[in-house]
Amino acid sequence: MMTYRPEPDRDSQEWWERIATREFAVQRCDMCGTTRFPARAFCPACRTEAWHWQEVEPEGRVESWIVNHQPFMPGAREPYVVVMVRLAAVPGCLVYGNWHGERPPEPGERVRASYNRIDETLTLVNWTPAGG
Numbered sequence: 001m002m003t004y005r006p007e008p009d010r011d012s013q014e015w016w017e018r019i020a021t022r023e024f025a026v027q028r029c030d031m032c033g034t035t036r037f038p039a040r041a042f043c044p045a046c047r048t049e050a051w052h053w054q055e056v057e058p059e060g061r062v063e064s065w066i067v068n069h070q071p072f073m074p075g076a077r078e079p080y081v082v083v084m085v086r087l088a089a090v091p092g093c094l095v096y097g098n099w100h101g102e103r104p105p106e107p108g109e110r111v112r113a114s115y116n117r118i119d120e121t122l123t124l125v126n127w128t129p130a131g132g
C-alpha cells in the first residue's frame, strides 16, 4: 500500500535511518531541552543548534483523519485513511501516517506506531489502536 515516497533531506535523513531500525526518535535541544519534530537544524524555542536524538515511545492520540478516495499513485488501494496524531512525547507536534486498524479511528483515541518496511531504504510509520 505504497502511497508516496518520502524524500529524506539533510535534517531528516538520520530520522529515517532510525525508523528503519524501529527506533522512534525526536530531537531534543541541548540548551533548553525542548523536543521537536520533524527534524530541523535549530531549536524553535531558543535557536540553539546543539541537539541530540532521543528515543521516545511511539505513542499519541488521534487528532483527526481523512479518508482518501483519490488514486494519487498507480497501484494504491482506495479508499485509505490517513491519520493526524498528536505525539505524547512532543507537545504541539502532529505527525501523519497511514491508519492500520480493523475499523475507522476515533477522536482522541490512543494509538501506537507500527513499522512498515517497504524496501532496503524505506520504512514507513503506520498507526494502530493502542488498546487498553
Ligand SMILES: [Zn+2]
Pocket: 029, 030, 031, 032, 033, 034, 043, 044, 045, 046, 047, 048
Ligand atoms: Zn532550545
